[in-house]
Amino acid sequence: MTFPSQAALADRLKHIEGSPTLALAAKAKALAKAGKPVLDFTAGEPDLPTPPSVKQAGISSIEADHTKYTPVAGIPELRSAVVAHVNQLRQTVYQPSQTIVTCGTKHALFNVFQVLCQPGDEVIVVSPYWVSFPSIVQLAGATPVIVEAREDDGFLPEGDALRERISEATKAIILNSPSNPTGAVIDAQRLTAIARLAKEYRLIVVSDEIYDQLVYPPARHVSIVQACPDLIDQTIIVGGVSKTYSMTGWRIGWAVGPQPWIDAMINVQSHSTSNPSSISQDAALAALTGDQRSVGEMRKAFQERRDRMVDGLNRLAGLRCTVPAGAFYAWCNVAALGQSAAVTAAQWLEDALVAAVPGEGFGSSEFIRFSFAASVQTIDEGLKRLSQWFSKR
Numbered sequence: 001m002t003f004p005s006q007a008a009l010a011d012r013l014k015h016i017e018g019s020p021t022l023a024l025a026a027k028a029k030a031l032a033k034a035g036k037p038v039l040d041f042t043a044g045e046p047d048l049p050t051p052p053s054v055k056q057a058g059i060s061s062i063e064a065d066h067t068k069y070t071p072v073a074g075i076p077e078l079r080s081a082v083v084a085h086v087n088q089l090r091q092t093v094y095q096p097s098q099t100i101v102t103c104g105t106k107h108a109l110f111n112v113f114q115v116l117c118q119p120g121d122e123v124i125v126v127s128p129y130w131v132s133f134p135s136i137v138q139l140a141g142a143t144p145v146i147v148e149a150r151e152d153d154g155f156l157p158e159g160d161a162l163r164e165r166i167s168e169a170t171k172a173i174i175l176n177s178p179s180n181p182t183g184a185v186i187d188a189q190r191l192t193a194i195a196r197l198a199k200e201y202r203l204i205v206v207s208d209e210i211y212d213q214l215v216y217p218p219a220r221h222v223s224i225v226q227a228c229p230d231l232i233d234q235t236i237i238v239g240g241v242s243k244t245y246s247m248t249g250w251r252i253g254w255a256v257g258p259q260p261w262i263d264a265m266i267n268v269q270s271h272s273t274s275n276p277s278s279i280s281q282d283a284a285l286a287a288l289t290g291d292q293r294s295v296g297e298m299r300k301a302f303q304e305r306r307d308r309m310v311d312g313l314n315r316l317a318g319l320r321c322t323v324p325a326g327a328f329y330a331w332c333n334v335a336a337l338g339q340s341a342a343v344t345a346a347q348w349l350e351d352a353l354v355a356a357v358p359g360e361g362f363g364s365s366e367f368i369r370f371s372f373a374a375s376v377q378t379i380d381e382g383l384k385r386l387s388q389w390f391s392k393r
């Protein structure tokens, strides 16, 4: 008899599937590789290269033989740079010991939930949510509790809706501002209301602020620890260099928060990945401490692309797209087509060679996510192809 390898998988993996965004991006890439002129709007990463000075820092790191283990939580210079960066933007006074450098922000979140959650705990996740939040919660044995944020409320988490889902078992709430996939940016007033709830019910706030530098005026990024400084003891902030410095492949993120939680994360990390890549740490240090002009340039370029993309989508009959105040995604309502987002996205890829991510993985079958981290030409051509698709429908 053959070994029942499928049945041997651990129970906690029952609900875990691979990231749907990565799967669709892979399909689009495979079609492109086969010579099809696919236009790819699936990317969760800036299309611009990593800034030259940052790349050079990586090269210099190798040449200087920084190719050995580092302290588990990261090199001291980088931990100091991370807290300086976080403190400057949020008017906080975190100490370098209160941060851990991780293998990307996803890994920071993974560590956070490993140390804070266990079976029986519930974690509030605002929908539409970034695809990995529920899975990361489940991998810690806890249960995600989904709370809808409404389109006509700008996809922002709303106090009463959150309160309704809080139970004895609620341990934490995840905030993600700006949001992937909606681009919604939570204003100070709403953050204050959420902070009040967190205080009342003694909830931990896990604040994913990875897109904090990609907010388009007049919107501005506010962290919950700015809106409510006395929530600092029950908040953990995660972020990283992936989006801000176009460094997705370097895999550097961080968490900043209460000392006991960071210490526990360092312990967990010491038994899993150990330190993040030494070379990437040197590059991230250069990114955080070097010239920040590239960040402003990218923000400006993305704002123009956003306007083009959202305007174009809204011109297509039946599509409706709220203007995202941050990140680089247009979250487009396709419900009027009378079929699921998965079906529509598959048809667009098949018929128009336009790849965008259906909303099912983000908690909604009525929306499709377009990344506007693509060239203006790609955006214009994509909109043209969709317009042709609609005219043939």
Ligand SMILES: Cc1ncc(COP(=O)(O)O)c(C=O)c1O
Binding pocket: 044, 103, 104, 105, 106, 107, 130, 176, 179, 180, 208, 210, 239, 240, 241, 242, 248, 252, 253
């Ligand atoms: C909201 C959110 N958090 C975390 C991540 C993970 O980023 P990293 O590349 O730093 O792991 C992403 C990436 O798409 C994201 O959108």
